[in-house]
Amino acid sequence: MPWIDACSRDDIDVEDLIRWDHAGQTFAIYRSPEGEFYATAGLCTHENVHLCDGLVMGHLIECPKHNGQFDYRTGEARRTPACVNLRTFPVKIEGDRVFVELA
């Protein structure tokens, strides 16, 4: 399972996310209100809309198109029209860098 250097800690504001593309896949990396980092698949499971333009509210990410919501810590779908959970990926911090483990 390779750990990939994805971004700097300071690239992501608290309670926000960024888009990260790697090896033909797209991801979303989050910084929670507590300052913890998380990573999920980048596209909403409802209709392939990228979550990077959505709003982070606490531990929820809201799809910018239809307001499907997910808990980005677990990937759980929390509001329709999102019904399928979001895939999540382990994250670790080394120094100033955020690493994502890709399966």
Place this chain on the structure above:
Amino acid sequence: MGKRDYSLLGADGKRAVESGLTAAEWYHSDVPRKVMKDLMARSDGPAIRDTVTLCGCMILFAGIGITLWPSWWSAPFWLAYGVLYGSASDSRWHECGHGTAFKTPWMNNVVYEIASFMIMRNSATWRWSHARHHSETYLVGRDPEIAVMRPPEVAKLVLNFFGIMDVIAFFPRILSNAVSGPTAEERTYVPHNEWGKVQRVAIIHVATYGATVGLAVWMGSILPLMVIGLPRMYGAWHHVMTGLLQHGGLADNVIDHRLNSRTVYMNPISRFIYWNMNYHVEHHMFPMVPYHALPRLHEAIRDDLPPPNRSIAEAFREMWPAIRRQVLNEDYYVRRALPPTAKPYREDLHQYVPGVTQPGAAE
């Protein structure tokens, strides 16, 4: 293009999928992330204020109407009540369906269910039809909420100012939903796990209308129906007037909301009834911006949009002749000039997004 097939099970819908139109990425004006986060921020305050105002006015007008009934002096109060019941319910259904009107989810859900009943829409099916409307706005054979199908049937558009076509369509459908759940077309966009809810909502609607009609028969008066049901007809004109302007006379089968949606400056009363959906290009481009932030969003991106119509009357002067031309030439549409500051209309299908199949990739 020729004859359009608006059936969700028809040839045009199939063609839209095969051509990649349904998977295309839509144009968005550039808005700095921090500005957009601020615009998308939720708040309960504006919607609570507006909902209290709306309910207070409805109770006041209906109360006076009932008190003066059956005198003709009650008529102005019924007309005012009717617009709030039969038109403001449309915008409340819409905004609360998006989940953006209130910050608190249950407030959105409660207002959404009540407004759905008032506007005669099954809340469980229309939530999904509206999601499709936003994903595939005015894509023929895909969007279930195309208000002006081409060639337009002008008589039906006029009749709907009194809710006639909508009500005629509503009752057979809600009865069908109550008996057997979603129709075949509804099953193309409502997930299977929601079908039971479609039926339960329909049963509640049918039972409520049945009880109202029963009360009217028992009283020997249409008064109960003046309060519940009929205002969906005698008060529909405002939401039809504003609703037609959203996309009427503009392009279809495009992936740039500046081509298929219309922003119109309106008077404050219409904006209250319509909950700022007169900023319709902005709403479609960024649907998670709450209604109360749309004027600010408009200011942020107006240089990238066609000039808005300056009034409802001016917008009708643009739309209505276009609709009449579409009667004879259904391919006609109004293409508005962009200001020099705007980016060109998006004519290409896609920008690359990793993990998403590109149109034509399998060909």
